[in-house]
Amino acid sequence: MTSDAARQWGLHRVTVKYGDTTALDNVSLDARPGEVYAVVGGDGAGKTTALRCLAGAVNPTEGSVSTPGRRSIGFMPTAAGVWGDLSVNENIDFVAAAQGVTGQSLSDRREELLEATGLTGATSRLARQLSGGMRQKLAFSLAMLHRPDLLILDEPSTGVDPVSRIDLWRMISRATADGAAVVMATTYLDEAQRASQVLALDAGEVLIEGTPADVLTRVPGHVSIVDAPQDRALAWRRGRTWRQWSPEDPPSGQPRVEDLEDAMVAAGLSKEVTHA
Amino acid sequence: MIIREVRELTGGVAVKAMILKEFRELRRDKRTMGMLIALPILLLVIFGYAANFNVEEIPTAVVGDNAEQYEDQLPDLFVVEPGIDADASAQDLLKDNVVDVAIDTSSQPAQVYIDGSSIFAAQSAEAGFSQAPDGMVDVEVLYNPDLTTAWVMVPALIGLILAFIGTVITSIGLVKERQNGTIEQLAVMPLKSSQVIMGKIVPYFILAAIDMIIVTVLGVWLFDVPFVGNVGLFAIGGAIFLFVVLGLGVLISTASQTQGQAIQMAMMLVMPQILLSGFIFPLDAMPAGVAWIGYILPLTYFVEISQGIMLRGADLTSLGLDFGVLILMALVIFTAAVLRFRRDLAPSARHMGGSK
Structure with a gap:
């Protein structure tokens, strides 16, 4: 049995270049058993590259990757990763055979996952005939079928209805309770807020990282709630009020970073101002 | 009236935008462009040169005692392959696909074998031998006698x-x-x-x-x-x-x-x-x-x-x-x-x- 200290997997100062384009620039990530690590960022931030690198689908140009080995990795790619012309059961059969899950343990696992995903009544349906949410849940089941030590999920809840998102989160919680380290990319900041660690990426670079609480305190400069923005370029609307970011002294208003959304926008503005 | 003109103008602009969009997409789809431009040229050239059912030269072997005499009398259509042993079996030469026509001159009249599996050469050869004087050659088409x-x-x-x-x-x-x-x-x-x-x-x-x-x-x-x-x-x-x-x-x-x-x-x-x-x-x-x-x-x-x-x-x-x-x-x-x-x-x- 490996110690928990040894069971830390992740990226260590990883850079990935595709030709002249740097997709990931000196990014580190430590996934711990029983914890969810959320990778957030907009389109083209480098989330998928980071996860593919961790899954072994992309070679880092620089830096190193540590994983528990292929047999102990579960990967759910962005494009769902289910075989559309196979039924739900046939998808499970194929992945189980590839992962070496057989006999009673397969029967038990199949029953457990189908029940958790609500797919028990759809075992004969072709994967391509499932709704988006059901397909995502099937893909998730396939990724965690063999009880991997490291579960890598690339935007598992994108395009999924709110009820299915809750189901997915329940399954993620169950996986971490069983001791899996979960690394997931997401565009939903409310999901990231529930993670143990958050890594925010922007154009391949680390924008901000830490626990969700740490991230709120690490926002550079100051964020204030104001009724009207003083500098529109550094302000954003939240409901009926505005948030105003200033790099140094707080402007008028109440200083506050309410959540990850504020933190992400403020960190992004700080980066823009620094690079300007 | 004014509204109609505006609508027509808008319609024209929309079609123009559609056409422009289509051209832009096509320009970037190199495979389709290849099929549109290269394929017609390729087909024209290939069909122009290759689409020819008339075989003008038929690889031929003449074996047997009177080989030289027969070779001299053969029309230009039949090109005698060099280096074939005069004692070789005419039928084997066809079976091994060395030639499409083999003439065995050891008998009288000479026995002509035509390879029916090379259907176009066989048709040309049959036509060629049909003009030979009566009794000079006996023609047999092997492997596909009816040239089906x-x-x-x-x-x-x-x-x-x-x-x-x-x-x-x-x-x-x-x-x-x-x-x-x-x-x-x-x-x-x-x-x-x-x-x-x-x-x-x-x-x-x-x-x-x-x-x-x-x-x-x-x-x-x-x-x-x-x-x-x-x-x-x-x-x-x-x-x-x-x-x-x-x-x-x-x-x-x-x-x-x-x-x-x-x-x-x-x-x-x-x-x-x-x-x-x-x-x-x-x-x-x-x-x-x-x-x-x-x-x-x-x-x-x-x-x-x-x-x-x-x-x-x-x-x-x-x-x-x-x-x-x-x-x-x-x-x-x-x-x-x-x-x-x-x-x-x-x-x-x-x-x-x-x-x-």
Whole structure:
């Protein structure tokens, strides 16, 4: 049995270049058993590259990757990763055979996952005939079928209805309770807020990282709630009020970073101002 | 009135925008542009030069005691192959596909054998000998005495069907995995590249082999095409040819992102084989500038093998060159295909086995 200290997997100062384009620039990530690590960022931030690198689908140009080995990795790619012309059961059969899950343990696992995903009544349906949410849940089941030590999920809840998102989160919680380290990319900041660690990426670079609480305190400069923005370029609307970011002294208003959304926008503005 | 004018103007602008958008998309779709511009030119050139059923030179052998005397009297249509032993068996020369016409002069009148499996040469030869004086020659068409087109076409069609399944269907099947994003899933599963490649290719090999059996049996049964030669040798030839065309299918899939792209590329490879492998237009009747394309296409050699075995009962000795070329093509193309497919599957070979 490996110690928990040894069971830390992740990226260590990883850079990935595709030709002249740097997709990931000196990014580190430590996934711990029983914890969810959320990778957030907009389109083209480098989330998928980071996860593919961790899954072994992309070679880092620089830096190193540590994983528990292929047999102990579960990967759910962005494009769902289910075989559309196979039924739900046939998808499970194929992945189980590839992962070496057989006999009673397969029967038990199949029953457990189908029940958790609500797919028990759809075992004969072709994967391509499932709704988006059901397909995502099937893909998730396939990724965690063999009880991997490291579960890598690339935007598992994108395009999924709110009820299915809750189901997915329940399954993620169950996986971490069983001791899996979960690394997931997401565009939903409310999901990231529930993670143990958050890594925010922007154009391949680390924008901000830490626990969700740490991230709120690490926002550079100051964020204030104001009724009207003083500098529109550094302000954003939240409901009926505005948030105003200033790099140094707080402007008028109440200083506050309410959540990850504020933190992400403020960190992004700080980066823009620094690079300007 | 004003409103109508505005609407018409808007309609015109919208159509113009649509046309512009379409041109912009087409400009960036290099495969479609290739089909639009290169294919018509290619077809024109190929049909213009290759579409010729009239064989103007027929490889001929004259054996027997009076060979020299007969050679002198032959019309220009018959080109006597040099270096053939005058004691050679005329029928064996046809069976081994050394020539299309063999004249045995040891009897009176001389016995002319024409290879009916080379149907266009045979038709020209028959016409040529029909003008000879009565009693000078006795003409016999071997292997396809009635010069039935189906007898020549069916063995070639077996090859064409295999080429179609091997190239088009295989490439579509393989590229589907990439298009659906599941190839990424396979790449990170604990499967060896060789296991994935085998698993992907074996079903198509089996299906194509079953198709080969069905088409051959149906061809023989429906069109009374004879099967004179060795079935085992025919099966081996078919299997080697399948490796070549499956390899082409895999290669196409590695160069395509969508099934549409795969179909386009596969059609560009299958179409020249239909036209230039010698079973529709005889290669002998094509100018060298076009015929050489035929000689680099695998179907050309399989057609030789299938026609040779089915109609003439040819053995490995006479088909050695065709088998040799196909084996070489299979090795080169299939190896290249597997290497490219493996590269797609295992971009992170250094990563395997945990930390690094």
